[in-house]
Amino acid sequence: MTPGTSAVATAIAARRDAGSGALIGYLPAGFPTLSGSIDAAVALVESGVDVIELGIPYSDPVMDGPVIQAATQQSLADGFKLRHGFEAVAAITSQVSAPVVMMTYWNPVVQYGVDRFADDLKAAGGAGLITPDLVPDEAGAWLTASDRTGLDRVFLAAPTSSDARLRQAVQSSRGFVYAVSTMGITGARSDVDAAARVLIDRLRDAGATSACVGVGVSTAAQVREILGYADGAIVGSALVKSLADGGIEGVRALARELAEGTRDVVRSV
């Protein structure tokens, strides 16, 4: 990993060096509408979210739980196309300075063309890609394209990953490594696994300098707990639900509340 060359790594490091950590917020593009998703992402940043993870709706999202499935399915039914994803990135980055990474399953990138996707993401002002169903072993074309464009590439690390695979994830990732808190799919959980703390420790041993915890994180208390040992906390389904239920003001209120969790962090590292 090469921190310092990445806007995402820089944003995360700035919060960590100030004694806290980063809050990363996920929202799907095109939900509830394309402009609504852009406004919601801007509202997240205005409310204290440090990095935006913009989800690209996909027909077969095997890592996602019911809340994100429902939102992305609606986005697709309403006519979401990949070009709308780039439009959304451009619109968000023109309004706020927080970095925007795309979260996308792999086939849309393959069909769009890996190099063309990287170029268009870069041109739109995007910072990189999180690829939930692409492991570094299969990522040759993307490693090349991201090196060429300087885009970040975020691979996942799981509690079940071997030490060798954690090293591979750390070495292949740029921006941060996405530590999957618990075995399972996205969606709020009352407890974020103790497994997350162990995983972050193991990622540190593997050389990680930027590691963020996601899956199941939904409250300010969980954010505060995670930032005690990790560099960032990622919230997805809870934000999507608040947007679905309460619109822009609903998601803004939850983001503010979650951002409270980045204060008064007691770091144990």
Added chain:
Amino acid sequence: MSLRTESGPYFGDFGGRFVPESLIAALDELTAEYEVAKQDPAFAAELAELHRSYTGRPSIITEVPRFARHAGGARVILKREDLNHTGSHKINNVLGQALLTRRIGKTRIIAETGAGQHGVATATAAALFGLECVVYMGEVDTERQALNVARMRLLGAEVVAVKTGSRTLKDAINEAMRDWVTNVGNTNYIFGTVAGPHPFPAMVRDFQKIIGEEARAQVLELTGRLPDAVTACVGGGSNAIGIFHAFLDDQDVALWGFEAGGDGADTLRHAATITKGRPGVLHGARSFLLQDEDGQTVESHSISAGLDYPGVGPEHAWLASTGRAQYRPVTDAAAMEAFRLLSRTEGIIPAIESSHALAGTLELGKELGPDATILVSLSGRGDKDMETAGRYFDLLDEGALQV
């Protein structure tokens, strides 16, 4: 070079492991345990004994001359996987993977199912081995294959009707993968076809290749020579790979896969993945799939729930790209006509899935002529399809249904 030694993760440009990192450890474990089991004579012996005394293998071959008159007079020989316990070839694979589950020490198995044949076979193995079993099935399929839902429940399995997406086989696979990601500690995923991430395409193929190995010897014994063509229906492609594999190096034997053409491969309603799709990534592997320009999976359509899948196994994609096997679409209408024809001419009611192979064989026979011998994989029996057939052919006694 032999085409029979390919063992993944890649078949040419196809295959791989496009899955969340959370599943990699489970796939690695399965791969390693399977490699050990493959070398273990005790594993082979136990599976062979189950085939003999539980499934009823070897399955017989049946020559069908009255049916063959409609196939240009070619000699047509059926490999009778329909006579297996549970009614299809699916049991061959399930017993292998169930034995592997026991070796790994997991106590819960999950499966996806389309027509319900793989679900029934998995529920059967769960009962036999005392494993907890959950089967994911698209809601649309639970309705059109209600009898198989009842069979699975009777066998003690929990059947989950999947209500997302197109509510068919592809969505059942998504939901089963989500379950596996969550419960991988105690759960093994018994995948039903030669698709999915490595090691499934190679492993399921290995468990199904007994079909072709038996049939090749049986046809040689009956006719004194190899068949001119081997045919099978292709959804994900497990029965087709199963019967093709033994013939891959017999260059004079043509291999024909018949895909579900639905309303017609040139309409929007079909499941002819190789004929009309293009390479992409779905359910953990790079293969052909039906997709739009953005890579979103397109919903497939077929009267046959078991073939109603927008993807196909990577080994088939490889065999198609190299030209070793050829693939053609067969419409719902042609398949149903063949379904009725085999029933009327030979007293054998085939599964609607297998009827696609029969319909393709009728055309192929006319092309090859009366000197040709065609071996057909009759992958399943049609008991489960009686309601669909009853409605299609208007066979149900409406009077009896009116109270």
